[in-house]
Structure formats: C-alpha cells, structure tokens
Amino acid sequence: MPALAHQPGRDARLPSIGAAPPFALTTADGGRLALADLRGKVVAVTFIYATCTDTCPLLTAKLAALGTRMGKDFGAKVAFVAITIDPERDTPDVLRSYAQAHGARGAGWAFLTGTPAEIKDVAQRYGVFARKTDRGDVDHTFLTSLVDRDGALRVQYMGVRFDPDEMLRDLRSLLREGGR
Amino acid sequence: MITRRDLLRGVAGTVGLLGWPSGPASGEPPPETTRLRLFRSPSICVAPQYIVGELLRAEGFSDIEYVKTTSAGISKILASGEVDVSLYFVAPLVIRLDAGDPVTVLGGVHPGCFELFGTDRVRVTRDLKGKTVAITEMGQSAHVFLASMLAHVGLDPNKDVTFVEHPAAECKRLLAEGKVDAYLAFPPESQELRARKVGHVVVNSTVDRPWSQYFCCMATGNREFVRKHPIATKRALRAILKAADICALEPELAARALVDGGFTPRYDYALQTMKDVPYNKWRVYDPEDSVRFYALRLREAGMIKSAPQRLIAQGTDWRFLNELKKELKG
Numbered sequence: 001m002p003a004l005a006h007q008p009g010r011d012a013r014l015p016s017i018g019a020a021p022p023f024a025l026t027t028a029d030g031g032r033l034a035l036a037d038l039r040g041k042v043v044a045v046t047f048i049y050a051t052c053t054d055t056c057p058l059l060t061a062k063l064a065a066l067g068t069r070m071g072k073d074f075g076a077k078v079a080f081v082a083i084t085i086d087p088e089r090d091t092p093d094v095l096r097s098y099a100q101a102h103g104a105r106g107a108g109w110a111f112l113t114g115t116p117a118e119i120k121d122v123a124q125r126y127g128v129f130a131r132k133t134d135r136g137d138v139d140h141t142f143l144t145s146l147v148d149r150d151g152a153l154r155v156q157y158m159g160v161r162f163d164p165d166e167m168l169r170d171l172r173s174l175l176r177e178g179g180r
Numbered sequence: 181m182i183t184r185r186d187l188l189r190g191v192a193g194t195v196g197l198l199g200w201p202s203g204p205a206s207g208e209p210p211p212e213t214t215r216l217r218l219f220r221s222p223s224i225c226v227a228p229q230y231i232v233g234e235l236l237r238a239e240g241f242s243d244i245e246y247v248k249t250t251s252a253g254i255s256k257i258l259a260s261g262e263v264d265v266s267l268y269f270v271a272p273l274v275i276r277l278d279a280g281d282p283v284t285v286l287g288g289v290h291p292g293c294f295e296l297f298g299t300d301r302v303r304v305t306r307d308l309k310g311k312t313v314a315i316t317e318m319g320q321s322a323h324v325f326l327a328s329m330l331a332h333v334g335l336d337p338n339k340d341v342t343f344v345e346h347p348a349a350e351c352k353r354l355l356a357e358g359k360v361d362a363y364l365a366f367p368p369e370s371q372e373l374r375a376r377k378v379g380h381v382v383v384n385s386t387v388d389r390p391w392s393q394y395f396c397c398m399a400t401g402n403r404e405f406v407r408k409h410p411i412a413t414k415r416a417l418r419a420i421l422k423a424a425d426i427c428a429l430e431p432e433l434a435a436r437a438l439v440d441g442g443f444t445p446r447y448d449y450a451l452q453t454m455k456d457v458p459y460n461k462w463r464v465y466d467p468e469d470s471v472r473f474y475a476l477r478l479r480e481a482g483m484i485k486s487a488p489q490r491l492i493a494q495g496t497d498w499r500f501l502n503e504l505k506k507e508l509k510g
Binding site: 014015018124125126127131139140141142143154155156158161162 | 231235237238425426428506507508509
C-alpha cells in the first residue's frame, strides 16, 4: 500500500484556498459573533447539532482534546467555532448544555446558532450538505475548515476520522505563520 | 496534437495556476465559467458527480447541466466538448486516449465497482475460454474491462470468448436463464443481481486483486475546457472529490441524494452501492498506476497501440489533484 499521498512535509505551508466564507451568528450566550471578530486568531470552523447522538459528539470530543493540547494558545490565539445545522432546535441554551456535556469549555470555544436562512447560507458556502430526515434528525456532512489569522481558508478536513495529530500540526503551522 | 508540455505551458501561462500568489490572504479566483456540464448515465458508481450539485454551487458554478448518454456515448461527448468534466471508466478511457481523443485525465476517484457474474460453468476468469459473454455493446465499458481481465489471465478476447450484444435487461435475463455464461455488471446492476441471486460473483473488482488496487472511475475533462478553464477545472474536481468523501462517510445521505435527484429509483441498491464501492481511496491510490495498468492489459489484448508512458504524457494532468490533496484532508 502506498504511503498516504497527501502526507505533507512537516515544513510545507498549507495552501490558500481563498477567503473563508464570512458569517455573523448568535453565540450560546446570546451575543453575536462574526468570523471577522476572530481575525488575528487561527480558527477551526465545524458544523454539528445538539441532538446528534453518534458522530457529532465524537467530533466535538476530538476537537476538545485538540484544544487541550493547544495549551495556552487555545483561546488566546486559536478558536474553535461549532455552528449548528439544526437551528430550529438548537437555541443558545441547548448549545450551552451540549458544550458542557461534551467537554467543550473555555474561551477558545464558540457555539453558534442563527435563523434557518442564516445557517443554510453559511453551511452551503462552506460546502456542507444537510437535510432533515423524517425522524427529525439531520443528515449532514462533517467538514472542519481551518482559517488562518488573516481570514483565509487554508485546509478542510472531511469526516471525523481525520488524524488529530495532523490537524494539530496544521493549527501550529498556521500559528507559526503569524498574520499580516 | 497538443502535447503535455503544451498543455502545461498553456495552463500556467493562462492564469498562473502553478504560481499564484502564495501569501496567506491570497486564494483562487472565481471559476472562469459558471457553466459546467457533466454526463448522466444509468450507472451509479459515478455517484459523486450526481450528488455534487450543492458543492459545485459553493464553488461558483450556477449553471450545472447533466447530459444524458449511454455508457458507450460518454467518450464521444467528452471528446466533443458536450460535457466539460466527468467521471469515466479507466479502461475505455485508455482506449480513447490511444485513439487521440482530446481529453485530460485529472485524477482517480474510486477503485473497483464492476463485478463479473457467471453461471455455475464459470468459477474463475479463465473458465470463460470458449464461453459466451453478454455485453451491451462492443467497445463499451464492460467489453473493454472484460478484455483487460481476459488478457490478464492469458486469454485472447478476440478469439477465446464469444461476445453477444443485447440490451442490459436482456443480458441479465439471459444470464439468469443460463443462456449466456457471464455478464459484467456495474452498480446498481451488480447489487440487483446479487439480491436476486442471479448467477454468482466470479470477480468483484472492489475486493479482488489486482482490480481492487487500481481506480475504476477517473475524473476526466475535455482537454480544451481544462486548458481554457483551469480554475473551474480545479474547483469542479474539488467538488467531485468532496462528493466522493461524502459517499464514503455518509452513505445514507449520498444514497438518498441519488434517489431524490432521480438518478436511480431504488434506495436499497443505491445504499448498498455507496457501501460497496471504496470511495475513500482517491487520496491513496496513484492514478498514474491505474492508467499504466490498464494500458498494459489493453496492449496485451491488442486493443491499443501506444505505450503507457505516451498515453500518460499526452492525456493526464495530476497537478489539480496534487494541490487538492493538500487542501482537502480526511
């Protein structure tokens, strides 16, 4: 079996895909947060929903562990943003409970909701598929996007089985780049 | 004839794809065209290009069109420019490259999806010697894949096997009645034949070597489209590869999208196809190996004249794929 073809050199710069799609949504505390507010930080943007019982908690736990491994940089220089794709049910209170239940605590985290139209728009612009099932669940694709300090989309991770060490390397690589 | 060097020079000269600014705030420009045409045929192993609509729109394509065709017609509409970028089976693709079709292979999307079904008279591929195999059309994908398989076990597809042409439904009926000895099926036909317990699987290219080690479907562009629209090509390929990941990671979602989009009627067969086909290999396998492997087999079968390296040099461009492997991890 060949080695993973995407395995980059440790020192390789991540590509720049383009400006990360902007958003301004409601936080779990009821305030507003825009991607532009996080300029100067490296940001991981992902999509979850609170009543998801299988994959979303795995993804959240994986990112929470990464946040811990980022140490003092997490919050100060790195932010994780989880946007619900079930805005009808995921009120700020629901998202706050979800965050606490899955160990996503601290200043580095933001859980965001919005109107269905806002959420649909941001999900589409990030390239996330989502549809409500007859059971009331949300079928959606898992996509975590890393945004650099200048707001450029640099790399995307599909699914939840990505190598956390690789994402940690990418986060640190973006931190080392600094910003303009 | 446009050589690979011409193509590289043209692409790089047009938009500086290889050297666009590397500063962190830089990024891709929007696609040069908002129109993208893909083919639509009965086979659903090319599911990524059927569920890709929203992802293409996110990449800046607003006018997405599916051109209906048969499996045999894909090469014609790719070469003529009636479709811009699509998945295409590697074996017939190699034949078309040898014939000089103006197409450019951009990357592999998934290995194996075809399955060889046989009656009790056929236990292994070599048993096909002297037998009758049903196909829908000479030169069509199944015929070319079969020729590759026969050549691989030392049989001459032109002499050792009798091919009979029938519509797909008739082929399956003849196999069920034992009136032909084998039939090469593509999803969802293979899922249907297994569910109906028609014949038995002689070769399953998703698991049986060497077929499982090489791509079956490869992303391919009309050469002129790729030359004129390198940004659009890369964006289209990115969307298709993301869609392949969705097929692998969220098979239920992908199967539902296939049915809702009218690409296939049966959710159960669609879901089985999403679970059967290894859509998660596009980062792993080397697409050049796949072109080389099938070129060698088809040369053994006397179906192409060109050496593999010539076809690779003239008909492939992996730069888009190599960039996307760095951007899209999983």
